[in-house]
Structure formats: structure tokens, C-alpha cells
Amino acid sequence: MEHRWGMAIDLDRCTGCEACVVACHAENNLPISTPEQAAQGRTTHWIRIDRYYEGEFPDIKVRYMPVLCQHCDNAPCEPVCPTYATYHNQEGLNVQVYNRCVGTFYCANNCPYTVRYFNWFAPEWPEPLALQHNPDVAVRPAGVMEKCTFCIQRIKRAKQDSAAEARPLADGDVQPACVQSCPAEAMVFGDLNDPASKVSRLAQDGRATRLLEELGTKPKVFYLRKG
Amino acid sequence: MPSAPELLPYQRIREDLFRPLSRVSGRYLLATLIAFIVGAGGLAAWGLQLRRGMGVTGLQRPVFWGIYIVDFVFWIGISHAGTLISAILRLTGAAWRKPVTRAAEAITVFALMIGGMFPIIHLGRAWLFYWLLPYPNSRLLWPNFRSPLLWDLTAIVTYVTGSIIYLYLPLIPDLAQLAEHNTPWRKRLYRTLSLGWTGSDREWHALERAMKLMACIILAVAVSVHTVVAWDFAMALAPMWHSTIFGPYFVTGAIFSGIAALVLAMVIIRKVLGLEAYLTRHHFDRLAKLLLLMSLLWFYFTIAENLTVWYGNEPKEMAVFGARTRAHYAPYFWIMMFLNFVVPFVLLGIRRLRTITGATVASVSVLVGMWLERFVIVVPTLANPRLPAASSFYTPTWVEAAITAATFAAMAMLYMIFAKLFPIIAVWEFKPHPQEEE
Numbered sequence: 001m002e003h004r005w006g007m008a009i010d011l012d013r014c015t016g017c018e019a020c021v022v023a024c025h026a027e028n029n030l031p032i033s034t035p036e037q038a039a040q041g042r043t044t045h046w047i048r049i050d051r052y053y054e055g056e057f058p059d060i061k062v063r064y065m066p067v068l069c070q071h072c073d074n075a076p077c078e079p080v081c082p083t084y085a086t087y088h089n090q091e092g093l094n095v096q097v098y099n100r101c102v103g104t105f106y107c108a109n110n111c112p113y114t115v116r117y118f119n120w121f122a123p124e125w126p127e128p129l130a131l132q133h134n135p136d137v138a139v140r141p142a143g144v145m146e147k148c149t150f151c152i153q154r155i156k157r158a159k160q161d162s163a164a165e166a167r168p169l170a171d172g173d174v175q176p177a178c179v180q181s182c183p184a185e186a187m188v189f190g191d192l193n194d195p196a197s198k199v200s201r202l203a204q205d206g207r208a209t210r211l212l213e214e215l216g217t218k219p220k221v222f223y224l225r226k227g
Numbered sequence: 228m229p230s231a232p233e234l235l236p237y238q239r240i241r242e243d244l245f246r247p248l249s250r251v252s253g254r255y256l257l258a259t260l261i262a263f264i265v266g267a268g269g270l271a272a273w274g275l276q277l278r279r280g281m282g283v284t285g286l287q288r289p290v291f292w293g294i295y296i297v298d299f300v301f302w303i304g305i306s307h308a309g310t311l312i313s314a315i316l317r318l319t320g321a322a323w324r325k326p327v328t329r330a331a332e333a334i335t336v337f338a339l340m341i342g343g344m345f346p347i348i349h350l351g352r353a354w355l356f357y358w359l360l361p362y363p364n365s366r367l368l369w370p371n372f373r374s375p376l377l378w379d380l381t382a383i384v385t386y387v388t389g390s391i392i393y394l395y396l397p398l399i400p401d402l403a404q405l406a407e408h409n410t411p412w413r414k415r416l417y418r419t420l421s422l423g424w425t426g427s428d429r430e431w432h433a434l435e436r437a438m439k440l441m442a443c444i445i446l447a448v449a450v451s452v453h454t455v456v457a458w459d460f461a462m463a464l465a466p467m468w469h470s471t472i473f474g475p476y477f478v479t480g481a482i483f484s485g486i487a488a489l490v491l492a493m494v495i496i497r498k499v500l501g502l503e504a505y506l507t508r509h510h511f512d513r514l515a516k517l518l519l520l521m522s523l524l525w526f527y528f529t530i531a532e533n534l535t536v537w538y539g540n541e542p543k544e545m546a547v548f549g550a551r552t553r554a555h556y557a558p559y560f561w562i563m564m565f566l567n568f569v570v571p572f573v574l575l576g577i578r579r580l581r582t583i584t585g586a587t588v589a590s591v592s593v594l595v596g597m598w599l600e601r602f603v604i605v606v607p608t609l610a611n612p613r614l615p616a617a618s619s620f621y622t623p624t625w626v627e628a629a630i631t632a633a634t635f636a637a638m639a640m641l642y643m644i645f646a647k648l649f650p651i652i653a654v655w656e657f658k659p660h661p662q663e664e665e
Contacts, residue, residue, distance in 0.1 A: 041287035041619045050616035067614065076464045082359050082374040102358050103281070103351015104376055105291035109609060110463045114289045114617035118351065120282030142280035143351030212613055215464060 003169075004092040005150055006192040006220035007179070008202035009066055013186035016064030020047050020178035020187065027151060027177035029137045031123030044117040046148040047178050063226075066187070068178070069094060069115045069148035070211060070219030077107035077116065085145070092192075092220060093150055101144040108145060112212050113219075116147045150189070151176035171197040192220065232326055232505040233657065240505075240657045244650045245405070247500045254499075255643065262640040269633020272626045273348060281351055283626045290609040290621035295349040297601040298631050300477070301484070302342030303383070303456055304597060308485030308492075309335030310390055310449040312517075314442040323513060325656040326505045330496060331489050332394040333651070337641040338488070339387045341634045346379070348630060360384075375455065375462045382448070382455040389448050393441045396434060399424050400655035416648075453481040465608050467536060467547040476528040480597060483521035483567075487593035490514050492642065494587045496651055505652055508583060515586040518593065519575040526568045543613050550607040555620060559599050566596030 024030065024047050033043045047068040054061040071094045077086050078094065085100035086107050108116035122142040125133075133139065136153035140146050151174075158173040171190050179187040190199035199222075202208060207224040232240065276283050286293050309331035316324035347356045361381045363369045370377050402421035406414055424430060457477035460468040470476075490511065497506040533552075536544045551560045570592040574585040611618045645651070 041289075042282065043288075050614060052616060065616075067616075079371070079373040080375065080463070082370045082376045082380075084371050100358075101351070102355045104346075104359075105286075105349070105351070106374065106376055106459075106463075108288070108291045109465060112464055112613040114612045114614055117288065118281070118286075118291065120286075121280040141352075142282075145351070215613075 004192040006199050008188045008199050008222040010186045010224040012226045013184040014064050014066060015184055016049050018049055019181045019183055020066060021045050023177040023181035027134055029133050029139050032125055042120050067113060067115060070113055070221045071150060073218035074216060076110045076217060080106040080110050096147055098138060098140050098144045103143045112215055116145050118145055119143060237657060237659055241654055244652050244654045248647060259640060259643060262636040265636035266633045269630045272629035276626055277353060285621055285623045289612045289617050289619055290606060292605055292609060293621055294623045294627050294631060295345050296605050298634060299342055299345035300456055300601045301598050302338045304481035304484045305488045306335045306338035306342060307449055307481040308489040310445045311482050314446045317442045323510060326652045327510060329653045330492055330651050333645050334488055334492055335390045336394050337638055339390060341637055343383050375459045378455045379459055382452045386448050386452045389445050393445050396438050396441060397653055398649060401650055401653060450478055453478045466543040467608050472532055476532060479524050479528055480600060483525050484594060484597035486514060486518045486521060487590040490586050490590040511583045511586045512581060515575045515581050519571055522568060522571040546611040547608050550611050551603055556603060556607045559603050563596050563599040563603055566592040
């Protein structure tokens with residue numbers, strides 16, 4: 001395994017601005033939902049900001065937590081898929097093959113992080129959003145499951161670029177859309193196989209923790225607790 | 228007992244049981260028409276779902292499994308009426324089973340056909356359902372056998388095949404009798420289906436052996452099928468699904484609802500076909516006792532399942548437990564407890580109330596209660612996932628309701644057609660032994 005992609009998210013820096021959510025929508029051709037669909041729980045956000053409230057209004061404190069696919073090393077969604085639509089690739093990514101998906105929903109039920117999203121209808125974009133699709137990313141049909149890919153298209157692009165320039169892939173060459181757009185620089189992406197990479201060092205940080213780690217899913221997203 | 232059907236003259240039994248096949252009443256046509264309309268409504272709803280997408284249902288993140296899965300478990304549960312009851316009674320040589328077995332075996336086959344449709348109806352891309360069949364594709368790649376859904380499909384396909392054979396074998400002697408005097412097209416149908424049965428000693432012995440063997444096999448298959456259905460849930464990492472007790476708990480619930488379905492079907496057959504002399508109080512009394520036993524067993528499992536969760540007090544499990552017993556889904560839970568335990572316990576436990584009417588009321592109560600039981604198991608768990616920020620509620624839409632209603636209509640229609648083509652009580656079982664005849 002040449003690379004093992006992972007992410008670190010500093011909760012102390014996250015302001016809950018949702019720039020990452022918007023960036024992900026633009027990068028990955030996510031369908032836009034209407035207010036009614038949103039109220040029904042039919043939104044598709046590969047990265048979402050979970051809000052937890054402490055205290056009573058007006059003495060209220062909100063804590064934000066960006067939640068995306070944790071790309072578990074031991075992913076519960078993978079063995080339950082009857083058609084191998086979700087599987088582990090050689091770089092530790094938890095990959096979703098849309099063409100194989102028949103929509104049993106089992107992966108979504110077995111995901112403890114609830115980060116899998118379903119195409120309830122054929123996706124629609126109001127004008128002019130329909131004109132800004134990313135050509136590197138497939139548009140998913142109705143009836144299939146989808147989720148965060150760690151912007152696999154950007155990983156591929158970075159590899160091609162470094163190969164063309166005949167140099168090894170450097171730390172920071174790959175930036176998923178959410179990481180790139182975070183104004184507080186709360187998110188870091190990189191290769192966990194490279195002990196010198198920024199994400200590897202943050203993963204060793206005393207504040208580093210993983211979501212629902214007790215389930216043994218071995219997630220590859222590290223959250224840095226509030227200091 | 229003086230009213231036992233075994234004591235009636237064989238000639239009269241034959242006439243009584245073959246008579247319903249040759250008459251089609253206005254009421255029968257009306258019932259078929261209603262069933263057809265409800266069934267067509269369900270098909271139209273499914274058509275809409277296929278055209279527009281799964282969004283026409285009430286499903287949403289995180290409740291990805293709704294009442295289609297509830298219906299699936301419910302119908303597979305009903306299918307345990309036939310195989311288990313008829314196979315157990317056949318193997319233990321209970322003489323009173325004779326007028327009961329075929330009615331039960333037919334329920335099994337039809338309930339399985341209907342139940343087996345639901346995993347397909349529930350697929351996001353239903354037209355690709357064959358990708359799930361345990362059969363390699365053109366590149367010789369098998370589907371993923373680590374997925375409990377594959378175990379499920381394998382088990383159900385085996386069960387359907389087995390139960391059709393199990394229904395068919397004891398039909399053969401009756402079919403041969405029916406082929407003797409009949410209208411031309413029926414003659415041809417029965418003759419083909421009777422596989423050239425002549426009634427020789429060798430054939431009887433072979434049939435006897437085959438039925439015994441099938442009874443043993445079908446028992447094992449039936450237990451495994453509902454265990455695997457339970458494992459669809461128990462193998463998942465979700466709170467209150469990930470339970471070791473689910474296999475036997477589901478099998479118990481399946482037999483429980485299966486007996487209720489059988490009692491209800493027998494009451495209807497008895498009334499409509501005028502078979503009071505064949506399905507007597509005696510039969511209902513025995514089945515009512517079996518239903519009471521299963522109710523107690525079900526209650527025991529339910530207590531074992533919920534008490535351990537409550538005492539353990541683990542937060543993620545308690546969120547589901549709370550939703551079930553105190554919050555949004557509490558009405559479903561407590562109505563379920565009332566219908567599945569209190570009603571049968573009172574009506575069937577007190578001897579004076581254990582009449583045919585009492586058994587009928589208890590059976591309807593159990594059928595509704597067991598449908599609710601599956602709802603209480605499937606939905607609150609999904610609505611309260613491990614990350615509380617993602618929790619939600621689920622309300623089914625009219626599309627799901629229409630398809631559910633259509634399956635009940637389909638069951639009624641299949642059963643009515645079956646009862647018009649084949650005697651619903653096995654006639655040959657009453658045939659006196661050759662030695663006795665002389």
C-alpha cells in the first residue's frame with residue numbers, strides 16, 4: 001500500500017461556517033434539495049456540520065462537528081453489500097461503485113456515522129448550477145447510494161501531475177475540496193503512511209481522538225478536541 | 228369425539244370436499260373483484276415508485292428501512308404456518324392434523340411468494356434484482372456471500388422450492404382422483420399434475436417416504452430461514468439490533484403469527500365452504516392451545532430482550548429503548564404488548580372463552596400485534612442512530628400503504644384461486660385403509 005489517506009479536523013478551529021459543505025457540493029456534483037426535501041431528511045451533504053447544544057437559551061453554547069465518511073479501515077458498510085458496490089481500495093479508501101449499487105440500503109443502516117446518502121429521485125439542479133458540473137465526477141442516477149470519496153478525482157489528478165513532472169507526490173499536493181475551502185484551516189488531508197506528513201503528526205497529537213472509536217471501525221479521520 | 232371427520236363415510240367426505248371446486252358463487256366473484264382492485268392499486272403504486280424513485284416512500288436518512296421490510300418479515304413469518312405446524316404434526320403422527328395440513332401448507336407457499344417480493348420492491352434499482360441472486364454473472368463473479376442479504380436470498384429461494392414440493396407431494400393422490408370425472412380442461416390439468424399416479428402399493432410407499440423426508444428437511448429449512456431473516460438485523464452494528472437472541476426470537480414470533488394466520492384462514496374456509504363437519508371445535512381448541520403456548524414463549528423472549536437492555540443502561544441502546552417504550556413509538560410498543568400477550572392470554576387461557584370465536588379474535592389480534600412487533604424492531608433503531616445529531620422520525624406514505632394493502636389482497640386472491648382448483652382439505656387422508664375396506 002503506497003498511500004493511506006487520512007484527515008485531521010481541529011474542532012478548536014472549526015467555526016461551523018459550512019464553507020466545506022458548499023465546496024463539496026460544487027466539487028462532487030451533489031444534488032440540491034428543496035426546503036421540503038430538507039425538512040424530510042432528504043438532503044445530500046457528503047460532509048455535514050453536526051450541531052450539539054449545551055445549556056438553555058439564551059445561555060446556549062453550540063458545538064460544531066464536521067462529519068464525513070470516516071473511511072474506516074474496518075468499515076461496517078463493506079461486508080454487508082451483496083454486490084461489492086462498496087469496497088476497500090489499495091489506498092485505504094472506502095470506495096463506492098455507483099454502477100454496481102442496486103440500492104439495498106444495508107450499507108447505510110450499518111454505518112454508525114450515518115454518512116451515506118441515497119438518491120431518492122433523479123438529481124436536479126436549478127439553472128445555472130446545472131452548467132457548472134465537475135467533469136471529473138459522475139452524476140449519480142436515482143436509486144443508488146453515495147458518500148464522501150475523499151475527492152478521489154483530486155488524488156488521481158495530483159498523482160498524474162507529479163508523474164508528469166517526474167517527482168514524488170509531496171505532502172499537501174492533494175487537497176479535497178472541503179480542506180481547500182476551510183477559511184479557519186481546521187482540516188488537514190494527507191498520507192498517514194508518511195510519518196512526516198502534517199496529518200500523521202496531528203494524528204499523534206494528544207488532542208487527537210476518533211469518532212465512535214470504541215466500535216473498532218478504525219476510522220481514518222482524526223478529530224482534535226477543543227483545547 | 229362423535230363429530231370427528233374421520234368417522235364420516237368416505238363417499239360423503241369426497242363429495243363434500245370436491246364440491247367447492249365445481250361451483251363459483253356470486254360472492255366469490257365479488258371477493259375476487261375487490262381483491263383484484265386492491266391488488267391493481269398496489270401495482271400502480273409500485274409503478275409510480277419505479278418511475279419516480281424511492282423518494283415517493285416515507286424513507287429518509289437515517290430510516291432507510293421502513294414498512295416494506297416490516298412487511299417482508301411479517302409475510303415470511305406467516306409462511307411458518309404451514310411448514311412448521313404441518314411438518315411437526317406429520318412427524319409426531321398427530322391424527323387430528325388431517326383436515327389442517329393442506330390449508331397450512333398453501334399459506335406457506337403464498338406467503339413466501341408475497342414476502343419474497345418485498346426485498347425487490349424495496350430496492351433502489353429494483354430492475355437489477357437479479358444481481359443479488361446466488362448465481363455467478365457472465366464473468367463468473369459471485370455476489371458477496373459475506374452479506375447477510377445473500378444468505379437471506381439463498382435461504383428464501385430454498386424455502387420456496389422446498390415448500391412448493393411439500394405442498395405438491397400430498398396433492399398427487401387427490402389430483403389423480405379429480406382427473407377421473409371432470410370437465411375436459413380440468414381433466415387435462417389434473418392428469419398432467421398427477422404425474423400418472425395409479426395408486427399402486429409401490430407409489431403409496433414412495434409417497435409416504437418422500438413426505439416424511441420432506442417434513443424433516445422443511446423443518447430445518449424453516450427454522451434457518453427466519454433465523455437468517457433475524458440476522459439481517461442482528462449482524463448490523465445498530466443499537467438493539469445487534470442482539471444474540473434475535474434468531475430464536477424471530478423464529479418464535481414467526482410460528483406465533485403463522486398459527487394465528489392458519490386459525491383465521493380455517494375460520495374463513497369453514498364458513499365459506501361449509502366445512503363445519505371437518506374443521507370442528509376440537510381442531511380450533513388444539514390450535515388455540517398452541518397459539519397460547521407461542522404467546523407465552525413470545526412474551527418470555529420480549530421480556531428477555533428488553534429487560535437486559537434496560538438494566539444494562541447503555542446510552543445508545545437506551546435511546547432506542549426510550550423511543551420504543553416512552554417516546555414517539557411508545558403507542559406501537561404498548562399496543563403490541565396488549566395484542567400479542569394480554570388478548571391471547573385472556574381469551575385462550577380461560578377455558579370458557581376458548582371458543583372458535585375467541586380463537587378468531589385472538590388470531591386477528593396476534594396478526595396485528597406481530598406486524599407492530601416488526602415495526603417496533605425495525606424503525607426506532609434506525610431513527611436513533613449512534614450519532615444523536617442524525618436522529619429522525621419516519622412516517623410511511625400512501626404508496627407504502629397501498630403496496631402493503633395489495634399484498635393482503637394478493638394473499639386472499641391466491642388462496643381463493645387455490646381453493647377453487649384444489650381441495651383445501653386432503654381427501655385421500657380420510658380414505659380407509661385397504662384392509663379396513665374389505
